[in-house]
Amino acid sequence: MKHTIQRTYNFNAGPSALPLAVLEKAQQELVDFRETGMSVMELSHRSPAYEAVHNEAIKRLKDLFAIPENYEVLFLQGGASLQFSMIPMNFLQPGQKAGYVMTGSWSEKAITEAKLFGEPYEVASTKEAKYCRIPELNELQYNDSDAYIHVTSNNTIYGTQWQEFPDTADIPLIADMSSDIMSKSVDVSKFAMIYAGAQKNLGPSGVTLVIIRKDLLEKANGKLPTMLKYGTQVKSNSLYNTPPTFGIYMLGEVLRWIEETGGLEAVAQRNEEKAKLIYDAIDNSNGFYVGHAEHASRSLMNITFNLPSEDLEKKFLSEAKEAGFVGLNGHRSVGGCRASTYNAVPYEACKALSEFMIEFQRENGVN
Numbered sequence: 001m002k003h004t005i006q007r008t009y010n011f012n013a014g015p016s017a018l019p020l021a022v023l024e025k026a027q028q029e030l031v032d033f034r035e036t037g038m039s040v041m042e043l044s045h046r047s048p049a050y051e052a053v054h055n056e057a058i059k060r061l062k063d064l065f066a067i068p069e070n071y072e073v074l075f076l077q078g079g080a081s082l083q084f085s086m087i088p089m090n091f092l093q094p095g096q097k098a099g100y101v102m103t104g105s106w107s108e109k110a111i112t113e114a115k116l117f118g119e120p121y122e123v124a125s126t127k128e129a130k131y132c133r134i135p136e137l138n139e140l141q142y143n144d145s146d147a148y149i150h151v152t153s154n155n156t157i158y159g160t161q162w163q164e165f166p167d168t169a170d171i172p173l174i175a176d177m178s179s180d181i182m183s184k185s186v187d188v189s190k191f192a193m194i195y196a197g198a199q200k201n202l203g204p205s206g207v208t209l210v211i212i213r214k215d216l217l218e219k220a221n222g223k224l225p226t227m228l229k230y231g232t233q234v235k236s237n238s239l240y241n242t243p244p245t246f247g248i249y250m251l252g253e254v255l256r257w258i259e260e261t262g263g264l265e266a267v268a269q270r271n272e273e274k275a276k277l278i279y280d281a282i283d284n285s286n287g288f289y290v291g292h293a294e295h296a297s298r299s300l301m302n303i304t305f306n307l308p309s310e311d312l313e314k315k316f317l318s319e320a321k322e323a324g325f326v327g328l329n330g331h332r333s334v335g336g337c338r339a340s341t342y343n344a345v346p347y348e349a350c351k352a353l354s355e356f357m358i359e360f361q362r363e364n365g366v367n
């Protein structure tokens with residue numbers, strides 16, 4: 001008897017929902033991958049079967065994200081958090097400055113690491129406004145001599161997202177795109193480096209994607225431990241040591257799913273429609289739900305909101321949980337509620353959440 005699987009409405013911030021089609025394909029291939037008689041997890045990372053998986057994933061990334069020829073694609077470990085350290089280690093010399101645009105907790109973590117190696121400074125910060133917005137481009141004041149400018153494209157905790165990136169000309173622009181990579185197309189050529197932990201929009205945790213322009217590599221500090229130099233993994237196609245093979249396989253399958261469901265343009269359109277359902281529930285609530293982010297800075301990936309009181313928030317979260325919604329608690333540092341609507345979160349889940357919000361308001365609102 002075939003048992004029907006009930007998939008949860010998963011709004012987790014990360015690790016987060018994966019496409020059902022990808023999970024089912026992985027399940028089907030789990031014990032015998034492409035007639036090897038083994039799981040991908042059991043293949044040697046030096047075998048042709050694994051190398052095909054690895055190179056297919058890189059090729060899909062280059063094609064889907066339109067990565068120009070003069071960039072390298074790397075699969076690293078240590079999460080986006082290790083990139084906070086590796087970037088200044090490689091590209092910030094003692095006494096040299098680098099500009100950080102402060103848009104949330106992840107920017108704070110990034111600048112903290114840079115202070116260990118050079119002189120990072122805040123190009124702009126919206127901390128006083130509780131990070132409810134992204135600075136305007138004309139608020140960004142930096143110096144031509146900066147080693148690089150660092151931005152966080154989507155602020156997972158506060159629910160804000162850059163709509164337009166600065167043109168930093170000859171100063172390398174580096175972006176942490178952990179929570180909105182591949183949610184829409186981006187002009188990669190504006191950036192010297194893009195990085196992202198895989199576990200929000202690309203696959204399971206354990207893989208960190210780095211896209212890096214070749215000329216930036218030439219400026220890297222050579223006196224670093226082997227595993228902390230980008231050059232090491234560039235030279236060996238991310239196979240210097242054992243890569244997270246199963247995670248890279250899953251990432252490749254997530255990219256295949258994006259291709260098969262219409263590419264990045266279709267993904268972006270679905271993301272807009274999904275987020276709109278929930279933002280509409282907020283905007284049409286007469287102030288019962290209050291969005292944290294200013295309209296112009298709203299994220300299509302993490303939707304943050306509050307209710308009129310903490311008691312109502314508790315009630316909302318507990319009734320939502322009972323109704324089958326998972327992951328709606330705000331980050332432990334800010335409280336409130338957050339719905340993460342990454343690529344793999346289905347439209348139906350967002351529709352169900354918006355209906356739940358409207359119903360909850362009807363039952364608990366004052367009007």
Ligand SMILES: *Cc1c(COP(=O)(O)O)cnc(C)c1O
Nearest residue numbers: 079080081106156176178179197
């Ligand atoms: C989740 C997240 C991180 C941390 O990623 P790890 O892979 O856990 O180190 C960093 N930056 C942003 C924007 C994130 O959303």
